[in-house]
Amino acid sequence: MKKNTTKKIYVLDTSVLLFDHNSITSFEENDVAIPITVLEELDQFKIGNETKNFEAREVIRFLDKLSGNNGLNKWMELGDERGKIKVIMDELTLDKMDAEEIYGNRKNDHKIINAAISLQNEEKRHQIILVTKDINLRIKAKAIGLISEDYETGKVKNLKKFSEGLPVIENIDAEIIQRIYQKNKVKEKGILGKEKVTNGYYILNNCTNSVLARYNGESDSIEKVDKKYVFGIKPRNAEQTFGLNALLNEDIKLVALEGVAGTGKTLLALASALEQKNKYDQIILARPIIPLSNREIGFLPGDAEDKISPYMQPLWDNLNFIKNQFKANEKKSRVLQQLEESGLLTITALAFIRGRSLTNAMFIIDEAQNLTPHEVKTIITRAGEGTKVIFTGDINQIDTPYMDEHSNGLTYLIDRLKGNALFAHIKLEKGERSQLANLANEML
Numbered sequence: 001m002k003k004n005t006t007k008k009i010y011v012l013d014t015s016v017l018l019f020d021h022n023s024i025t026s027f028e029e030n031d032v033a034i035p036i037t038v039l040e041e042l043d044q045f046k047i048g049n050e051t052k053n054f055e056a057r058e059v060i061r062f063l064d065k066l067s068g069n070n071g072l073n074k075w076m077e078l079g080d081e082r083g084k085i086k087v088i089m090d091e092l093t094l095d096k097m098d099a100e101e102i103y104g105n106r107k108n109d110h111k112i113i114n115a116a117i118s119l120q121n122e123e124k125r126h127q128i129i130l131v132t133k134d135i136n137l138r139i140k141a142k143a144i145g146l147i148s149e150d151y152e153t154g155k156v157k158n159l160k161k162f163s164e165g166l167p168v169i170e171n172i173d174a175e176i177i178q179r180i181y182q183k184n185k186v187k188e189k190g191i192l193g194k195e196k197v198t199n200g201y202y203i204l205n206n207c208t209n210s211v212l213a214r215y216n217g218e219s220d221s222i223e224k225v226d227k228k229y230v231f232g233i234k235p236r237n238a239e240q241t242f243g244l245n246a247l248l249n250e251d252i253k254l255v256a257l258e259g260v261a262g263t264g265k266t267l268l269a270l271a272s273a274l275e276q277k278n279k280y281d282q283i284i285l286a287r288p289i290i291p292l293s294n295r296e297i298g299f300l301p302g303d304a305e306d307k308i309s310p311y312m313q314p315l316w317d318n319l320n321f322i323k324n325q326f327k328a329n330e331k332k333s334r335v336l337q338q339l340e341e342s343g344l345l346t347i348t349a350l351a352f353i354r355g356r357s358l359t360n361a362m363f364i365i366d367e368a369q370n371l372t373p374h375e376v377k378t379i380i381t382r383a384g385e386g387t388k389v390i391f392t393g394d395i396n397q398i399d400t401p402y403m404d405e406h407s408n409g410l411t412y413l414i415d416r417l418k419g420n421a422l423f424a425h426i427k428l429e430k431g432e433r434s435q436l437a438n439l440a441n442e443m444l
Contacts, residue, residue, distance in 0.1 A: 013132035021058035031083040035115035133402035201242035232325030246424035247272035259428030265392035287366040359384030369393035376409035
């Protein structure tokens with residue numbers, strides 16, 4: 001059979017470039033085309049302090065540096081082992097199919113589709129593929145016969161390991177479990193089998209007894225995990241016990257707590273940070289701001305603090321829950337108040353952290369499933385000496401339109417770093433908020 005050598009030309013939508021400014025160079029030896037309308041949209045996004053603004057600026061700088069004194073309206077080499085690039089117009093050439101006529105005028109999405117159709121008419125020997133993170137744009141393109149795909153770079157293909165619960169190792173010799181209780185750890189020696197992962201957490205079980213354990217890859221040993229109280233908060237199940245063990249372990253610098261609403265992710269992270277307050281110069285809780293109903297934060301009344309306050313309320317709720325464990329005159333209650341007043345405990349929007357270098361801090365990022373892989377990388381690179389970073393979130397609860405459970409930053413982080421000595425991932429499955437919350441998670 002003759003091998004198909006048809007070269008591809010990928011037409012990139014704005015959503016792809018704002019998701020990953022390196023996407024232009026991610027298509028191997030294939031060519032890349034950017035509709036002129038995309039450049040217009042990038043111009044609108046270039047000002048601001050959010051990640052999408054940074055991505056827009058990086059794309060613009062890249063194209064400017066690449067083109068030099070040449071035009072971008074002709075094919076230009078992208079570099080070794082890569083294809084070519086050019087900017088394409090959206091005026092139709094020699095084709096009766098018109099997206100603006102079909103779907104309506106004055107919408108940039110339809111101009112981008114027309115640009116891809118025009119290119120298809122000009123490059124008969126090439127396969128034209130529109131790449132976009134916008135699901136609806138993909139559907140519209142496919143509806144008129146244009147091939148369209150999601151941007152696949154960085155996507156996690158296999159989510160099976162994310163759906164699995166805590167590993168339970170059955171039929172463990174009773175003597176091994178007894179030795180773990182007596183000595184707190186034993187050499188691994190094949191006990192965990194294929195389940196062995198550095199900083200992996202396990203329930204070792206036999207017919208009569210069981211033990212909670214963690215695998216320490218540095219010493220190749222299985223260590224007993226004890227249930228601990230942190231700042232008035234008691235773990236209610238094995239998952240929470242494992243989560244606290246990772247959060248309190250000084251050798252684990254990066255933790256991902258994944259689970260549905262009500263499993264205690266943010267509460268455990270905050271309580272553990274407060275428990276270790278003397279080890280860190282600052283405790284920072286942050287979450288990305290995802291505007292509802294397209295109502296951008298800039299249009300809300302008040303100053304910056306007033307604007308972000310509604311978005312930060314879930315973090316304040318967790319802090320207030322911890323406060324309510326103590327009476328007003330108790331020492332820990334006074335400590336909490338002092339931490340807030342001194343600024344050592346900060347709750348803020350994630351956008352306000354950009355550009356900072358965090359040294360000797362406990363940094364908790366809530367709702368991390370709404371971050372892109374690039375944003376997660378940027379956050380971790382902010383960590384200076386002595387800093388611990390904690391991501392919490394639910395990969396099945398994405399609030400942004402251009403990501404899903406395969407392509408969000410939390411999934412990417414867990415997939416890439418699982419098994420690293422500095423990283424631990426714990427999935428919390430059992431809801432502990434209330435019976436009503438559990439009912440909603442299980443049945444609705």
